[in-house]
Amino acid sequence: MSRTDRRSIATVCLSGTLEDKLTAAAAAGFDGVEIFDNDLIASPESPAALRKHCEELGLSIELYQPFRDFEAVPPDVLASNLRRAERKFDVMEQLGADTLLVCSTVSPDAVDDDDLAAEQLHLLASRAAERGIRIAYEALAWGRFVNTYDHSWRIVRRADHPALGLCLDSFHILSRGTDLAGIRTIPASKLFFLQLADAPRLDMNVLQWSRHYRLFPGQGSFDLPGFLRAVLAAGYDGPLSLEVFNDVFRQADPRPAAVDAMRSLVSLQEAVGHTDIPAPPELAGHSFVELSAAGPETAATLAALGLTHAGQHRSKPVQLWQQGNVRVLLNSADASGGTRIGAIAVDSADPAASADRAEKLLAPKLPREHRADEADLTAVEAPDGTAVFLTRTDAWLADFTPVDGPRHDTGLTGIDHVALTQPFDHFDGAALFYRSVLGLRPEAAAEFAAPFGLVRSLPMADPGHRVRLALSVAVLRRGEWAPGVQDPQHIALASEDVVASAERMRALGLRTLEIPDNYYDDLDARLELPAGLLAKLREHSILYDRDERGEFLHFCTPLGTGSRVFFEVVQRIGGYAGYGAANAPVRMAAHRRARLGGAPTS
Ligand SMILES: O=C(O)c1ccc(O)c(O)c1
Ligand SMILES: [Mg+2]
16 A cells, blocks of 8 residues: 555544544544544543554554644743643654644744744754654644745745654645645655645635534535645655544534545545546436335325336335336335335446445445345445435336336426435535445535525536436524424426426326415516416416526425425426526425415414
8 A cells, every 4th residue: 555545534523532533433444543632632541542542443643633833932932832842742652643733823922933933843843853753834724924835835944854844734725725836846755744625615714614614525615636636746645634624523423424534535536546446337317216105195196197006016015106217116115204215226337337336435235135036236325324226227127017007198208306305414425425426416506595494405417417316404403493394305207398297197186286376476577487388387386497598397296194205397498407496495385384284383
């Protein structure tokens, strides 16, 4: 293993005690850790015992961090800072850690004097060298005088001590938009450590941004592959280490969080050509969606949408409902917990490669019971518990005995998208999962004010736009107040003519979700739709949206009794690429009203 194949994670990324964090990091397959000073201080284990503990877990201690506010201070403060450093060197000696992170000062005692900073860091490095320790100097983006990597490099160069080098942290560099070209001019021997973190683009104070919103690579908006390429091109050969401060991760179970972290790192290594995992195979579409705990009410809704009960599974209580390329499985095996989307299936050009890729990206494989004569389908578990089948459509259809149900044509052409509301703690992990494992690409994220709080939505699609998912999550952890309509999920069925579909489905007895008149008055005010079209939309409770490229018409069914699931029928006209997010607040209010039968409270 070359050194840059070593994967490390800072203990500060994970929730819990130091023991919880180390166990989670080791279980996720990390080779090493950065130990955060505060985590060690709060641990009952002596540094020597910790060293042994890490050895037993197969974790090397790559860095001890952070040492703060050392440089460019008056003589009396320097004396005290050196004493403080020596005590930390004692800890490191027992720990068996050889690199100390020193971050650029934010102290009011410090002065703006690069020569003084260099001289004092030289002194610190020579003391460290006597103990076999190296100092990695990191420019915090909010450092009082030193807040860019090029400035930290000027000081390290001036200090000129072999035990003094740099720690580059992608957050501090990318958050400030510093030009990366200068990284290649730093000698590899001076690149002591590399910390990797992504973040969403936010217009806010950089310290707050860093301490609360960092994300694992690939979960945010920074160009981590571009950054890593620049550092590797400079000859960096140390470990790749994640350092993410994030309010949600800090309170989430560290075991799945560590797996997410590892998945992000493997995915980043793939982006720079440092792993050999199979590329995501081409996807031809949604093969099926399976509803768990589905009963007669769901079957009646499917019948009114014009789907046919076309097959019965040969060994399981699973019905196949179908119209053209729309295939919905109703599984009545598990009647508890209410109707929900239990599985989605994507039609992969190479299911074996899809499964191999999923495994290398640490997707948990779901055990499948199947008879010898039934298809052996690979399914992996997404962070929200949804099973994701990687399959070819014709491989599993044979497991169903044909049923001769009544056939209708309501103009449905396929599954347009599946919308999955995510548990609050799993949103960023889920986005990374679907992006990396299936090779979906995030599209325009949106945030809207829904009746029960702000909602963030993130649509994703394969490059051919044949498999589309819409993830969403409450922006803040949700309280109890969202009666009866928590976390809905939906299956959007594509129609070539949504008005004609609505008419035919009405004839089959479909009840659609009623949209208030105020909505149509507003549509008229905003968009000046032709009167005939507006009347049709109003008549069938069809929602409408448009962008520069086209139009989107869609209507929904109410939520079934005890069900999280509703259906949507959608028509895309022209190049409309969205998901009608502008209409989501109206739709959510309508679902609440439909469920409560108009009663103001429940
Ligand atoms: O927020 C901080 O204080 C802090 C500490 C150590 C780091 O490596 C860092 O990037 C930030
Ligand atoms: Mg850092």
